Amino acid sequence: MSALLSMRGLTRRFGGIAAVDGVDLDLAPGIITALIGPNGAGKTTLFNLITGHLTPDAGSVALAGHMIGRRAPHHIARLGIARSFQDLRLFARMSVRDNVLCATEPASWFWQPGGKAARKARAERALAATGLEALARADAADLAYAERKFLSLARILATGARIWLLDEPASGLDPASRARFSALLRDAVADGVTICLIEHNLDIVIELADRIAFLDQGRKLAEGDPATILADPHLAAIYFGERA
Amino acid sequence: MIAYLLNLAQLAAIFGLLSVSLNILIGYGGIFSVAHAVFFGLGAYAGAHVALDLAPDILLAALAAALIAGVFSALLALPALRVRGEYFVIASLGLQMLATTVFTEASDVTGGLGGLVGIPPPTLFGVSLADPLVFLLVCLGALALALAVVRLLMRGSFGRALMALRDSESAAEALGKNVPLLKTLAVLLGGAGAGIAGALFAFQEAFVNVESFTLDQSVLIMAMVIIGGAGTLAGPLIGTVLLLALPAALTFIPGLPPTDIGAVQQLIYGLAMTLLMIFRPAGLAGRRAGQR
Ligand SMILES: Nc1ncnc2c1ncn2[C@@H]1O[C@H](COP(=O)(O)OP(=O)(O)OP(=O)(O)O)[C@@H](O)[C@H]1O
Ligand SMILES: [Mg+2]
Numbered sequence: 106m107s108a109l110l111s112m113r114g115l116t117r118r119f120g121g122i123a124a125v126d127g128v129d130l131d132l133a134p135g136i137i138t139a140l141i142g143p144n145g146a147g148k149t150t151l152f153n154l155i156t157g158h159l160t161p162d163a164g165s166v167a168l169a170g171h172m173i174g175r176r177a178p179h180h181i182a183r184l185g186i187a188r189s190f191q192d193l194r195l196f197a198r199m200s201v202r203d204n205v206l207c208a209t210e211p212a213s214w215f216w217q218p219g220g221k222a223a224r225k226a227r228a229e230r231a232l233a234a235t236g237l238e239a240l241a242r243a244d245a246a247d248l249a250y251a252e253r254k255f256l257s258l259a260r261i262l263a264t265g266a267r268i269w270l271l272d273e274p275a276s277g278l279d280p281a282s283r284a285r286f287s288a289l290l291r292d293a294v295a296d297g298v299t300i301c302l303i304e305h306n307l308d309i310v311i312e313l314a315d316r317i318a319f320l321d322q323g324r325k326l327a328e329g330d331p332a333t334i335l336a337d338p339h340l341a342a343i344y345f346g347e348r349a
Numbered sequence: 350m351i352a353y354l355l356n357l358a359q360l361a362a363i364f365g366l367l368s369v370s371l372n373i374l375i376g377y378g379g380i381f382s383v384a385h386a387v388f389f390g391l392g393a394y395a396g397a398h399v400a401l402d403l404a405p406d407i408l409l410a411a412l413a414a415a416l417i418a419g420v421f422s423a424l425l426a427l428p429a430l431r432v433r434g435e436y437f438v439i440a441s442l443g444l445q446m447l448a449t450t451v452f453t454e455a456s457d458v459t460g461g462l463g464g465l466v467g468i469p470p471p472t473l474f475g476v477s478l479a480d481p482l483v484f485l486l487v488c489l490g491a492l493a494l495a496l497a498v499v500r501l502l503m504r505g506s507f508g509r510a511l512m513a514l515r516d517s518e519s520a521a522e523a524l525g526k527n528v529p530l531l532k533t534l535a536v537l538l539g540g541a542g543a544g545i546a547g548a549l550f551a552f553q554e555a556f557v558n559v560e561s562f563t564l565d566q567s568v569l570i571m572a573m574v575i576i577g578g579a580g581t582l583a584g585p586l587i588g589t590v591l592l593l594a595l596p597a598a599l600t601f602i603p604g605l606p607p608t609d610i611g612a613v614q615q616l617i618y619g620l621a622m623t624l625l626m627i628f629r630p631a632g633l634a635g636r637r638a639g640q641r
Binding site for chain 1: 502505506507509510513516517519520521522523524525526527530534580
């Protein structure tokens with residue numbers, strides 16, 4: 106299967122440290138690829154390089170064979186790559202519904218292309234799928250923790266993007282919310298969405314991932330099917346901080 | 350007394366237009382500009398020149414003022430909007446100081462310190478609007494129009510995009526929003542609104558000079574927005590009425606020497622701003638701290 110999104114030699118330095126260091130990674134279409142690794146491994150930085158929030162010092166990103174590196178974030182978003190943020194970055198002083206509606210409106214002028222009714226329907230579906238309908242009129246700032254996490258997902262769902270980059274979307278969720286979250290991701294994948302999931306909780310990774318890439322100190326140490334990666338004692342030692 | 354009140358009401362409508370237009374930047378776009386008086390001034394000079402050199406037609410003057418102030422604000426903002434929020438405040442402060450100097454020195458265009466005098470009373474399609482009550486209605490009409498435009502835009506996708514970037518630029522970008530374009534459009538709209546206010550002001554005073562377009566004025570407009578409630582429709586109007594009524598009310602306090610009014614006024618402004626930021630940071634029309 107050819108990759109939908111492929112990174113080659115992606116590198117980004119901050120001062121002396123290489124946060125991402127020559128990473129090659131392919132996201133195969135229609136599956137969940139989990140990106141794991143210890144704190145500071147460069148997972149979030151890798152997302153920022155894909156989405157244009159950071160420019161790479163070297164390397165390339167290709168979407169379905171077309172180079173998309175060095176474009177502005179809004180250009181990349183409009184190609185159908187949606188992302189969440191580790192710290193959510195909700196539109197705090199807007200209502201839940203407006204947060205989601207906003208995600209269905211790609212144009213930045215005074216009008217939007219396409220049908221308004223279809224956009225509204227997409228926003229309402231995203232609210233329903235994330236269980237936020239009853240809170241649609243509340244300000245995002247007033248939501249509880251799990252609700253905030255779901256709003257961040259609802260925004261992505263509403264974009265209609267085919268590639269989702271999710272930065273620790275399930276951290277801190279209670280079991281019921283986690284089940285809802287897993288179901289949401291599985292539905293998306295069943296619809297053909299391609300997902301890259303940064304996740305620290307290995308239970309969630311085992312439950313959801315079709316493939317795992319392991320990052321440490323900016324470098325991709327391993328990539329493969331979950332059973333193989335998680336059985337590797339060397340990687341486990343790094344992951345659990347038993348570094349020599 | 351009636352003439353005094355009509356004059357005050359005209360001023361209130363004009364400053365209402367100023368604060369409503371600045372609210373697009375501060376309240377909805379999160380763009381803190383302390384240069385709004387610059388665009389007020391550009392509009393006033395443009396309007397005055399149309400009236401003096403062409404015809405005192407209010408529509409023509411307002412259009413010219415909106416165009417000049419809008420285009421200048423967008424042009425000046427383009428480089429500055431690329432810097433982070435904190436730096437924009439400084440950049441706009443620099444612009445304000447620069448503009449005050451230019452307004453003072455470019456006496457061929459602005460009349461320098463002496464200003465432009467003898468601006469004829471406004472007309473509309475040849476009908477005189479010289480009557481103070483009629484002119485007040487014109488000013489209120491302009492304010493109502495501005496409010497309607499802001500309300501329409503802020504309930505639509507443009508307003509959502511603008512508020513989104515106010516709350517998180519990177520998240521707005523990740524949803525496909527062209528942040529520099531949105532900010533430029535917001536600045537252009539705000540500038541055009543200030544320009545129209547300037548043209549009205551030129552007719553209202555029949556005279557314009559640089560003293561109305563200084564940093565003090567920019568700070569006053571900003572205070573109107575913030576005290577009233579940035580990012581709300583009614584907030585800037587409340588702030589405008591309060592801050593304009595204050596000096597007027599002080600003149601009625603018996604025993605307060607007129608020379609002290611300025612100082613007392615500054616004291617009250619300062620105290621009000623400080624107390625407000627502590628107890629009601631979202632402004633009078635905004636939500637109370639901790640309110641759900
Ligand atoms: N904007 C930045 N400026 C300077 N250093 C940065 C910046 N962003 C990330 N870094 C550094 O790059 C390295 C990788 O950070 P990154 O946030 O990508 O790690 P991560 O794998 O997402 O970690 P975590 O699991 O804690 O979220 C860290 O050492 C971090 O301090
Ligand atoms: Mg991270």
